[in-house]
Amino acid sequence: MKISLIFPKPPKEGIFCGTVEGAERYNKEKIDFYGFLPMGILYLATILSKNNYDVSILDQFAKGYSNQRTLEWIKHEDPDILGFSTITTAGTGITSATIAKKVKEDINPNVKILFGNYHATFNDTRILKKYPFIDACIRGEGENTMLEIAEKFEKGLFENGQGFEDIRGVTYRDNGRIIRNNDRPLIENIDELPFPDRKLLGDVEYKSEVEGLDIALGKFTTIASSRGCAFKCSFCSSSMFWSKWRPRTPENIVEELSLLESQGYQNLLWIDDNFTISKKRLMKLSYLVRKEKIDMDWMAEGRVTQSSRELLTAMKLMGCKILSFGVESGSQRILDWYNKKINLNQVNDAIKNSKKVGIDLILANFIVGAPIETREEIIKTLNLSLKLDIDFPQFHILGIIPGNWIWDQMVKEKKINPDKCWEVGTAVLSIPLSEIMERIRDTHRRFMMRPRYISRQILKTLSSRYRLKGIMHNVKNIDRWDIWNRWKPFWG
Numbered sequence: 001m002k003i004s005l006i007f008p009k010p011p012k013e014g015i016f017c018g019t020v021e022g023a024e025r026y027n028k029e030k031i032d033f034y035g036f037l038p039m040g041i042l043y044l045a046t047i048l049s050k051n052n053y054d055v056s057i058l059d060q061f062a063k064g065y066s067n068q069r070t071l072e073w074i075k076h077e078d079p080d081i082l083g084f085s086t087i088t089t090a091g092t093g094i095t096s097a098t099i100a101k102k103v104k105e106d107i108n109p110n111v112k113i114l115f116g117n118y119h120a121t122f123n124d125t126r127i128l129k130k131y132p133f134i135d136a137c138i139r140g141e142g143e144n145t146m147l148e149i150a151e152k153f154e155k156g157l158f159e160n161g162q163g164f165e166d167i168r169g170v171t172y173r174d175n176g177r178i179i180r181n182n183d184r185p186l187i188e189n190i191d192e193l194p195f196p197d198r199k200l201l202g203d204v205e206y207k208s209e210v211e212g213l214d215i216a217l218g219k220f221t222t223i224a225s226s227r228g229c230a231f232k233c234s235f236c237s238s239s240m241f242w243s244k245w246r247p248r249t250p251e252n253i254v255e256e257l258s259l260l261e262s263q264g265y266q267n268l269l270w271i272d273d274n275f276t277i278s279k280k281r282l283m284k285l286s287y288l289v290r291k292e293k294i295d296m297d298w299m300a301e302g303r304v305t306q307s308s309r310e311l312l313t314a315m316k317l318m319g320c321k322i323l324s325f326g327v328e329s330g331s332q333r334i335l336d337w338y339n340k341k342i343n344l345n346q347v348n349d350a351i352k353n354s355k356k357v358g359i360d361l362i363l364a365n366f367i368v369g370a371p372i373e374t375r376e377e378i379i380k381t382l383n384l385s386l387k388l389d390i391d392f393p394q395f396h397i398l399g400i401i402p403g404n405w406i407w408d409q410m411v412k413e414k415k416i417n418p419d420k421c422w423e424v425g426t427a428v429l430s431i432p433l434s435e436i437m438e439r440i441r442d443t444h445r446r447f448m449m450r451p452r453y454i455s456r457q458i459l460k461t462l463s464s465r466y467r468l469k470g471i472m473h474n475v476k477n478i479d480r481w482d483i484w485n486r487w488k489p490f491w492g
């Protein structure tokens with residue numbers, strides 16, 4: 001029996017990408033690969049292959065395969081079970097459905113087609129209603145559900161259209177009726193999961209970039225030290241998806257880090273929703289990383305409420321080079337509406353502390369376009385980016401998608417019609433999108449053109465080995481630069 005898993009490419013047309021920059025890039029059909037590993041299907045493929053199933057993965061996004069080429073890959077793999085990893089905001093449910101239809105029509109009508117990941121979790125019945133050729137949606141954590149499906153398939157229990165009845169976490173079709181089985185309980189101890197076998201991804205070169213420049217210097221990969229988050233920000237899907245935060249132990253993480261170092265990896269991105277949530281765990285991890293003399297550079301998302309000098313120093317000592325904070329808004333009213341549970345004093349302190357301990361690149365994310373946000377509040381948020389001592393701001397337009405609380409509220413208030421926008425999400429703006437985009441472009445220009453900012457950046461670069469190394473690395477790879485395309489929308 002063969003199982004193939006695909007991380008699809010976003011469709012080109014009409015998707016709501018979340019970031020302004022993303023939206024502009026997609027609309028102009030320029031660049032379409034961000035460079036991170038599809039960890040979800042990698043975890044699944046690893047556990048399946050450890051259990052002796054024949055499994056293959058295609059990262060269509062990274063490989064840049066057309067749908068036609070992807071179909072050829074599927075034909076060659078000839079799977080019995082074909083799984084797609086779908087993310088609403090990326091519109092990859094649409095790509096997956098387009099490919100799946102062709103597979104059933106032209107390649108193999110008997111292949112079991114499964115959709116997984118966030119999109120499938122929050123839109124399971126909608127997907128099955130709209131696309132009759134999809135056999136099931138797998139909700140939530142995938143490892144144990146996939147193993148159970150594979151076991152049952154191998155025993156021949158999927159013949160005669162049966163098989164999914166008692167598998168938890170599955171929504172499936174039975175004689176035209178859509179059945180939603182009970183949720184699957186979460187894996188209690190995620191240390192038990194095998195380390196993702198990155199070799200299964202083949203020869204793709206993953207990378208990480210900011211503003212068109214490579215920031216991952218050296219062989220790069222991503223890693224997860226936990227699943228979920230304990231907070232419940234209203235624009236985020238994490239807690240609805242995972243329901244709670246589950247950590248790996250520092251000892252287990254260090255074991256994976258040692259393995260990665262022995263495989264030549266030098267640069268990491270922690271993809272955790274909330275990497276810094278437990279100070280105690282990170283302090284211990286930092287101690288163990290140093291004890292084991294693991295020498296890797298890394299970047300992560302930070303939360304401003306968990307950014308004490310002590311914690312940031314420990315992070316710096318274990319290789320932290322880049323931190324990206326969710327600042328979100330310059331208005332306390334909007335921060336409270338997002339249920340973000342932070343205030344602007346904490347934002348200032350976190351950025352000051354990061355600078356003091358010597359984090360080489362400090363990024364901040366801002367969201368504008370909340371339905372209740374006034375023009376003045378949008379301006380306040382954009383201006384906040386100019387006041388903070390950060391290296392780059394990243395502006396996003398609030399995406400409202402199934403799986404975040406704002407979606408539920410907007411549906412309840414009849415501000416959106418779920419039937420029209422469930423496949424890619426939407427935005428509910430209080431002022432026109434074109435005005436928001438123009439204000440963001442203008443802020444970006446002002447941000448970059450400040451003489452004080454330019455001189456500080458030069459000084460910071462001269463005193464940072466990582467930044468100097470970054471310049472050498474990017475000069476060497478000048479052919480890969482994409483600064484012009486990346487910055488063009490902002491320069492106008």
Ligand code: B12
Pocket residue numbers: 005007010017018019022034035036037038039040041043044082083084085086087088089090091114115116117118119138140141142143146224235236237238271272273396399401402403
């Ligand atoms: C890496 C990442 C990206 C990468 C994606 C590339 C890649 N190869 O993954 C990049 C940088 C491109 C990205 C972009 C964006 N992202 Co993003 N991203 C993530 C992140 C941090 C990690 C994903 C991951 O690897 N998780 C770890 C694995 C183990 O978990 P998993 O993927 O959920 O997989 C499990 C299950 O879902 C399931 N499963 C997954 N696939 C499949 C397939 C099958 C067949 C089955 C059965 C099961 C299954 O089993 C897996 C194991 O248990 C997540 C947050 C997070 N921590 O999950 C956000 C997240 C996926 N991103 C999100 C968002 C909003 C975005 C952006 C819109 C952000 C923005 N404002 O620009 C853009 C989208 C732009 C675009 N056009 O794509 C949201 C998605 C929300 C949603 N409901 O769709 C998330 C969940 C963040 C959040 N907390 O809200 N992102």
Ligand code: SF4
Pocket residue numbers: 229230231232233236237238239273274303326
């Ligand atoms: S935005 Fe960050 S802190 Fe808030 S719920 Fe999502 S992962 Fe947690």
